[in-house]
Amino acid sequence: MQKVKIFLALFILIVLIGACSSQNNGNSNSQSSEPIKLGLLLPLTGEAASWGQNSLAGATLAANEINSQGGIGGRKIELVAEDDKCSADSVSAIQKLINVDQVTGVIGPICSASGGPALPIAESNGVPVVIVAASAPKLTEGEYIFRVYPSDSFQGKEAANFIYNTLGKKKIAIVYVKNDWGEGIKNVFAPTFRQLGGEVIYEDGVLQTDKDFKTLITKVKESGAEALYLPVYPAGGVSALKQIKEMNLNIPVIGGDAFDGEEFFKSDYAEDTIYLVARVNSPEDFKAKIKNVKGFENLEVAIAAPLAYDALRVMTEAIKNTGSTNKAGIKEALKQTSINGVSTSKIEFDSVGDLKQVAYDVKVVRSKKSVYR
Amino acid sequence: MALIQIIVNSLIIGSLYALVACGFSLIYSTNKFMHFAHGISVVIASYLFYLSLNTLKINFIISILLVLILTGLFGIFMYKVFYGPLQKRKSSNIVLLIASVGILILFENMIMLVFGTTVKTINSDLTKSIEFSSFIITPLQIIIIVTSLILLLLLYLLMKKTKIGRNMRAVSDNKELASIIGIDYKKVSYYSFFIGSLLAGIAGIFIALEQTLEPTIGTNLIVKGFTGSIIGGITSVPGSILGSYILGIAENFGIWYLSSGYKDAIAFTLLFLFLLFKPHGILGINKGIKK
Amino acid sequence: MIENYLIHILILIGIYIILAVSLNIALGYTGLLNLGHIAFFGIGAYTSAILTREGIPFILALIISCIIAGCFGFLLVWITKRLKGDYLALATLGFSFLIYSLMLNLSSITNGPLGISGISRPNIFGYFLKSNFEFLLFVIFIAIISCMIMYAIIKSPFGRLLHATRDDELGLRVLGKNTIKIKYKAMIISSLFAGLAGSLFAHYNGYIDPTSFMLNSIIFIFTIVIVGGIASFKGSIIATFILFIIPELLRFFAIPSHVLGPTRQIIYALILIGILLFKPKGLFGRIDLE
Numbered sequence: 001m002q003k004v005k006i007f008l009a010l011f012i013l014i015v016l017i018g019a020c021s022s023q024n025n026g027n028s029n030s031q032s033s034e035p036i037k038l039g040l041l042l043p044l045t046g047e048a049a050s051w052g053q054n055s056l057a058g059a060t061l062a063a064n065e066i067n068s069q070g071g072i073g074g075r076k077i078e079l080v081a082e083d084d085k086c087s088a089d090s091v092s093a094i095q096k097l098i099n100v101d102q103v104t105g106v107i108g109p110i111c112s113a114s115g116g117p118a119l120p121i122a123e124s125n126g127v128p129v130v131i132v133a134a135s136a137p138k139l140t141e142g143e144y145i146f147r148v149y150p151s152d153s154f155q156g157k158e159a160a161n162f163i164y165n166t167l168g169k170k171k172i173a174i175v176y177v178k179n180d181w182g183e184g185i186k187n188v189f190a191p192t193f194r195q196l197g198g199e200v201i202y203e204d205g206v207l208q209t210d211k212d213f214k215t216l217i218t219k220v221k222e223s224g225a226e227a228l229y230l231p232v233y234p235a236g237g238v239s240a241l242k243q244i245k246e247m248n249l250n251i252p253v254i255g256g257d258a259f260d261g262e263e264f265f266k267s268d269y270a271e272d273t274i275y276l277v278a279r280v281n282s283p284e285d286f287k288a289k290i291k292n293v294k295g296f297e298n299l300e301v302a303i304a305a306p307l308a309y310d311a312l313r314v315m316t317e318a319i320k321n322t323g324s325t326n327k328a329g330i331k332e333a334l335k336q337t338s339i340n341g342v343s344t345s346k347i348e349f350d351s352v353g354d355l356k357q358v359a360y361d362v363k364v365v366r367s368k369k370s371v372y373r
Numbered sequence: 374m375a376l377i378q379i380i381v382n383s384l385i386i387g388s389l390y391a392l393v394a395c396g397f398s399l400i401y402s403t404n405k406f407m408h409f410a411h412g413i414s415v416v417i418a419s420y421l422f423y424l425s426l427n428t429l430k431i432n433f434i435i436s437i438l439l440v441l442i443l444t445g446l447f448g449i450f451m452y453k454v455f456y457g458p459l460q461k462r463k464s465s466n467i468v469l470l471i472a473s474v475g476i477l478i479l480f481e482n483m484i485m486l487v488f489g490t491t492v493k494t495i496n497s498d499l500t501k502s503i504e505f506s507s508f509i510i511t512p513l514q515i516i517i518i519v520t521s522l523i524l525l526l527l528l529y530l531l532m533k534k535t536k537i538g539r540n541m542r543a544v545s546d547n548k549e550l551a552s553i554i555g556i557d558y559k560k561v562s563y564y565s566f567f568i569g570s571l572l573a574g575i576a577g578i579f580i581a582l583e584q585t586l587e588p589t590i591g592t593n594l595i596v597k598g599f600t601g602s603i604i605g606g607i608t609s610v611p612g613s614i615l616g617s618y619i620l621g622i623a624e625n626f627g628i629w630y631l632s633s634g635y636k637d638a639i640a641f642t643l644l645f646l647f648l649l650f651k652p653h654g655i656l657g658i659n660k661g662i663k664k
Numbered sequence: 665m666i667e668n669y670l671i672h673i674l675i676l677i678g679i680y681i682i683l684a685v686s687l688n689i690a691l692g693y694t695g696l697l698n699l700g701h702i703a704f705f706g707i708g709a710y711t712s713a714i715l716t717r718e719g720i721p722f723i724l725a726l727i728i729s730c731i732i733a734g735c736f737g738f739l740l741v742w743i744t745k746r747l748k749g750d751y752l753a754l755a756t757l758g759f760s761f762l763i764y765s766l767m768l769n770l771s772s773i774t775n776g777p778l779g780i781s782g783i784s785r786p787n788i789f790g791y792f793l794k795s796n797f798e799f800l801l802f803v804i805f806i807a808i809i810s811c812m813i814m815y816a817i818i819k820s821p822f823g824r825l826l827h828a829t830r831d832d833e834l835g836l837r838v839l840g841k842n843t844i845k846i847k848y849k850a851m852i853i854s855s856l857f858a859g860l861a862g863s864l865f866a867h868y869n870g871y872i873d874p875t876s877f878m879l880n881s882i883i884f885i886f887t888i889v890i891v892g893g894i895a896s897f898k899g900s901i902i903a904t905f906i907l908f909i910i911p912e913l914l915r916f917f918a919i920p921s922h923v924l925g926p927t928r929q930i931i932y933a934l935i936l937i938g939i940l941l942f943k944p945k946g947l948f949g950r951i952d953l954e
Contacts, residue, residue: 204632207777218382234492467749641762645755645758648751649755
């Protein structure tokens with residue numbers, strides 16, 4: 001009997017909730033003078049929160065600029081930010097943006113871990129997305145997904161070019177971390193390197209939790225590789241580099257952009273490691289403008305701010321070109337849109353939805369600091 | 374060339390597994406429950422070592438001693454606060470097993486709160502490699518292997534030659550009989566937790582020096598140590614040591630032929646096969662397992 | 665805002681009620697120390713995600729998920745039937761590790777550590793459960809049906825046999841009952857519903873990866889069953905509510921989210937250890953876990 005009561009209570013609760021939410025939906029029939037809602041899918045809390053805050057600042061600046069000029073066709077831009085914590089929490093966040101706030105488009109995310117689960121939902125609902133920084137290649141697979149940050153596939157390609165042409169190494173070993181990021185890079189790197197005329201002499205994926213690479217290094221050593229491409233995370237990377245030094249594997253080691261962080265440089269074993277990282281401009285006058293935005297006066301401006309600024313501008317440009325908030329129309333417009341960006345000179349998308357032009361910087365760790373090579 | 378190098382690699386990782394496994398197995402044999410939280414003793418030791426050496430800048434040797442004593446005391450603390458009261462109310466082994474995983478999760482997350490989740494490294498002079506004709510090894514790795522072997526020998530002597538060791542074995546064989554002849558098994562439990570956790574402390578220090586630190590390494594380590602124990606026989610301390618080395622060899626030779634991604638799969642497959650076909654392990658006693 | 669959050673939590677509660685009650689059938693009512701329950705949940709989730717990805721309708725995928733999880737339940741009893749006590753618990757734990765590493769390594773089917781994303785929302789005979797509210801109604805419907813079936817099973821003569829298997833297996837065999845057969849049936853029922861819960865989870869979350877089916881999750885569902893009480897139907901249901909709602913209360917304090925995650929885990933661990941230490945029969949249980 002008790003059980004029945006519990007279920008009954010539950011049902012009443014549900015019906016009440018349903019009543020509330022349907023009321024909400026009723027309100028949001030858009031009229032032409034209403035603001036255009038854009039969703040921000042960002043890590044507002046957690047370890048990547050500074051990225052999220054920077055993106056929020058960049059997007060807010062862009063929205064303020066547009067609104068001060070009268071908005072788009074008389075309609076103001078309204079931003080709705082949701083926290084994805086750089087994790088699969090993005091699923092409920094994006095569902096809220098799409099179903100409850102009924103946004104016209106989404107800006108973000110920052111992390112591939114958040115994008116992987118969330119973006120297919122935007123795609124199946126037909127909501128256009130401009131990714132700020134999540135870099136896994138397959139994220140832009142959908143028709144509605146675009147990105148203002150270089151895809152990892154470029155990283156793989158650039159690394160292959162750099163190793164083959166600049167370093168002049170023809171036989172490469174690649175050891176990658178088995179996840180979106182590592183496999184994405186590897187899948188582009190290996191064929192590019194072969195196309196250039198090089199030989200991928202050894203290839204292996206490691207688990208993210210693995211810390212013991214000695215047998216793997218023995219295999220690399222036996223293979224006779226002239227250089228090692230190592231797109232793994234710092235935790236495994238430091239262990240691997242330590243063991244590489246210990247086992248006298250005296251070949252250049254080239255890492256991915258995950259090595260671009262203090263925790264990595266500080267270790268004794270990172271010395272001389274080369275890595276590639278995407279070039280994102282952040283001019284001084286732009287930084288000054290960001291600091292003028294209310295609420296972000298004390299922000300330490302990082303690359304996420306110009307990226308999010310550009311992402312929002314390219315989205316609004318497409319909305320302007322469409323002349324309405326028809327999402328399928330905006331998607332088509334995004335394919336054609338071209339603007340002069342802050343983070344990079346020209347923002348135009350290729351057939352996949354990634355940037356047409358990208359640039360990478362080659363850096364190297366010297367005396368526990370990262371310098372240009 | 375490669376063959377010997379892989380054997381050396383297996384010995385290094387096998388020694389680390391063995392240090393985890395023998396403490397685990399020692400605690401099991403006297404208490405008859407799976408102390409999964411043993412993994413967190415290892416992690417606590419390595420973070421304490423990091424704290425003492427890198428943050429507080431305490432001398433290397435003193436740091437080691439400090440960490441070992443604190444880890445041993447942590448073992449006693451766990452027994453006193455969690456397991457003792459559970460045993461007193463005659464909880465089943467399964468309750469203790471589940472409680473131990475609860476303890477593991479509890480302290481793992483506490484470490485996360487205190488130290489954060491970013492990876493930490495301890496830089497050391499002991500990693501300049503020495504090259505032999507057919508393999509390469511570092512002084513630290515030699516120390517790991519030699520220390521493990523000496524400790525394991527000492528543990529064997531402790532069990533065979535000293536009074537406390539004999540008491541432990543008596544309790545391990547038959548708790549009721551042991552208490553009839555006047556052995557205080559509570560005291561034996563305290564000793565086994567202290568010694569077992571101290572061994573985990575040694576493993577923790579070695580792992581801090583040899584690998585990198587993350588709060589979540591404890592689960593992986595205890596799963597590997599536990600696998601080693603099952604292979605060799607969890608009721609037998611020498612057996613679990615043997616099993617750990619076998620696990621090290623299987624993993625390293627396995628990934629020599631397969632991709633490195635299969636390392637854990639190799640361990641889990643071995644674990645499951647042993648649990649099914651030889652649950653008492655290679656050296657364990659076949660008592661009270663099958664009905 | 666708040667109501668959407670409530671819907672989200674209630675959907676998860678609905679799914680976990682099925683999972684916890686089904687574990688209780690094996691663990692509580694039959695006394696099978698099964699630490700591999702989460703593997704059935706994972707098998708259900710993966711089966712359903714993979715099948716719908718290949719274009720099989722949701723309802724069919726859901727049913728097949730249950731059947732496959734049930735088959736694995738049968739398999740687990742078959743291979744562990746000689747083991748007892750600790751070793752049974754460990755073999756089942758080993759089983760869940762093994763399934764976990766299969767999810768991780770059979771990349772061509774499971775997509776390995778990347779997990780499967782973009783799992784479609786349920787499409788029931790042409791009706792698409794797009795909003796969370798519709799999904800919630802569906803979950804409640806399934807949860808009620810599942811609980812009614814499981815309740816009927818434990819109250820039936822067969823249910824009494826389950827109790828008897830747990831309390832006095834030898835006695836039952838003396839009476840000429842085949843206890844192995846009873847265990848098979850109990851485990852199949854238990855794993856079948858775990859597979860059902862897994863399928864619902866996959867289609868709600870839209871994304872699954874192997875880490876959702878490892879040690880932490882095993883302990884979470886054990887915590888539910890233990891807090892609610894061994895062999896207490898009502899207990900498992902109420903405990904699911906309690907364990908989902910208590911950590912949510914943390915949101916009312918201004919705790920930064922990188923602290924929130926670990927704090928939530930600490931609370932679960934403390935609840936589990938506290939119950940084991942001070943109220944080993946759980947909130948509504950009548951018997952100890954053996």
